[in-house]
Amino acid sequence: MRRPEYIAKQGGMPRGWLGRFVASIMERETTAINYDAIARLDPKEGDAVLDVGTGNGISLRHLAARVGEGIVVGVDHSPVMCGRAERNNKTLIVDGRVEVKCTGSDDLPFETGYFDAAMSVHTIYFWNPAEPHLKEIARVLRPGGKFVLAFRSSSDPATSDFPASVYTFRSIEEIESLADSCGFENFIYENGSEMETLLSATRE
Numbered sequence: 340m341r342r343p344e345y346i347a348k349q350g351g352m353p354r355g356w357l358g359r360f361v362a363s364i365m366e367r368e369t370t371a372i373n374y375d376a377i378a379r380l381d382p383k384e385g386d387a388v389l390d391v392g393t394g395n396g397i398s399l400r401h402l403a404a405r406v407g408e409g410i411v412v413g414v415d416h417s418p419v420m421c422g423r424a425e426r427n428n429k430t431l432i433v434d435g436r437v438e439v440k441c442t443g444s445d446d447l448p449f450e451t452g453y454f455d456a457a458m459s460v461h462t463i464y465f466w467n468p469a470e471p472h473l474k475e476i477a478r479v480l481r482p483g484g485k486f487v488l489a490f491r492s493s494s495d496p497a498t499s500d501f502p503a504s505v506y507t508f509r510s511i512e513e514i515e516s517l518a519d520s521c522g523f524e525n526f527i528y529e530n531g532s533e534m535e536t537l538l539s540a541t542r543e
Contacts, residue, residue, distance in 0.1 A: 369460060372489050373398040375531040376458045377405070379539055380487045385409045386455040391444045391476060392462035396424025396437075403428075403436045410436065412454075416443045445471035452481040460489040461535075464506040469517050477522035480542040486523060488538045489531060490514065497534075511536060 377398060382388045386409045388402050393413030402411040411431075415421050421441040431437035442448055444462070457476050466472045476486060491498055493508040501508070509517075515526050515538070523540035531537050 369394065370397065371532045372535050373460055374401070375535075375537060376460050376487045376489045377401050379529070379537050380456050380458050380485060382406050382409070382456050387453060388412070389414065389447075389449075389454045389457040389476070389479065391457060391459035391472075393424050393439070394420045394460075396420075396427045396439060398458075398460075399424065399428050399437050399439075400431060403431050409455075410438065412438045412440060412449075414440045414442050414444060414447065416441065445475055447475045447479050449479045451478050452484075453479050454484060455481060456485045456487075458487040458489070461491075463488060463490050463514065464501075464508060467507055469509075469514075470521055473518055473521035473523070477542055482542055484542040486518075486540050486542065488514070488518070488540075489535050490538070492536050495534065511538070514538060 380388070382402060382405045384407045386406045388406055388409065388411045390398050390402065390411065390413040393399060393415050396413050399411050399413045413424050415424065418441055421439055424439045425432060428437045428439065432439065440448060444459070444466070457480055459476070463469055480486060491508060492511045492514070494510060495508075498506070498508045511528065518526070518538070518540055522543050524543050525541045527539045529537050
């Protein structure tokens with residue numbers, strides 16, 4: 340079923356009571372692909388890991404379990420989602436193992452090369468243009484750091500349910516070209532459990 344535009348907009352920036360309702364739906368819909376992305380990222384003990392567009396922040400607790408004494412940071416530009424992420428990770432935040440930053444991914448408040456690994460799930464549709472976001476992620480990754488991007492490509496029939504006025508779906512080739520131009524290399528693809536595409540790459 341095609342999503343109305345006002346509902347689709349909440350997918351990119353949840354706001355108010357409707358945003359909170361949509362956020363609860365998104366939490367159920369994105370759990371499997373987040374697990375897939377974490378498995379593909381395969382962070383190591385002591386790593387600093389960034390989750391771009393962390394949403395409800397469920398992924399943060401699973402990342403924290405993998406990095407041990409490392410640090411996991413989730414960023415999201417929606418105050419509604421940042422609030423949910425903070426509530427879902429309250430103990431880990433108090434313990435200093437998880438941080439949540441309410442900020443856009445085109446202006447990340449971190450030093451160059453701060454992170455060992457980064458992931459982002461179902462976000463690139465809202466990046467127009469995408470280059471500022473990809474360049475910022477590349478900037479905050481150390482050389483050789485791993486990046487996993489999970490998305491539905493334009494060839495996926497499911498994308499017809501989303502209005503083009505809100506979502507920009509790109510082909511795998513277009514996304515690889517964008518990532519290549521923004522400082523990534525060594526591209527590998529695989530399908531997620533819900534048939535999304537998982538693109539992994541390394542920072543040049």
